[in-house]
Amino acid sequence: MLLVVAKTGNIGSSLVLDLLLDERADRKDIDVRVVSSGAKMSPAEADYVSKRVLELGPDLVLYATPNASAPGPRKVIEALRGRRAIVVSDGPAVKAKDFIEERGLGYILVKADAMIGARREFLDPTEMAVFNADILKVLAGTGVVRLMQVEIGKTLSGLKEGKVYLPRIIVSAEKAVEHAEYQDQKARENAMKAYKMAEEVGKLNVRGCFIEKDPDVYIRTVAEAHERLRQAAALVEEARLIEQQKDTLLRTPHSPDGRILRKTRLLEKPS
Incomplete structure (x- = not known):
């Protein structure tokens, strides 16, 4: 295909x-x-x-x-x-x-895939790269990446079987973190908080890029947004570390035929 x-x-x-x-x-x-x-x-x-x-x-x-x-x-x-x-x-x-x-x-x-703070006085290629690294860490650590893996996987499986499945999902914090499948309560709470923080980052950057006209205001606004995203990324990094320390971090690799495999123990094989 x-x-x-x-x-x-x-x-x-x-x-x-x-x-x-x-x-x-x-x-x-x-x-x-x-x-x-x-x-x-x-x-x-x-x-x-x-x-x-x-x-x-x-x-x-x-x-x-x-x-x-x-x-x-x-x-x-x-x-x-x-x-x-x-x-x-x-x-x-x-x-x-x-x-x-x-x-x-x-x-x-x-909703957590936040807009970047695209003001010339603030955003250069380095800041852009740092922001994207942080947003990707948030999307991975809150379960969004796995949600995409699962939902697009259903579509591909349907194609093989001659069936039509197209996801129609507005991803909430709860829906995302459900796919992260953290076992530890603090890890789950970190992920929920990080997702919601990233949503607020998007709103701040919209304000800083399109609403505020005073440079002193919009530069501070987008700078605050990027700092909040850094904090959100730190929260999901901590969530994954908690799970790693307990040897309960879920991994879902693909098999060569496209099936999604599962494992939690680091040294076990996925199945």
């Missing part, structure tokens, strides 16, 4: 969407290709991405974008109408939920 990952702009989920289904590069049942417009997500970039995706003739499309309700992303969604495709996006994309459903697509909308 050919899986095409399409990207316009960037969110944290974009960073691993093409990797999380074949983490060891040994699956025999899928091939993955990526079409991206980089950081831009205008209608022109959307046209480019849509054209290249359709030329590849994919069995399944995963489309990652910030704010799926924006003009560029809406063009990609329209181009994918009626195809087996899943939109992966952020909190602002919830406004596009009905639009996506009406086009027959699935979606995984992650």
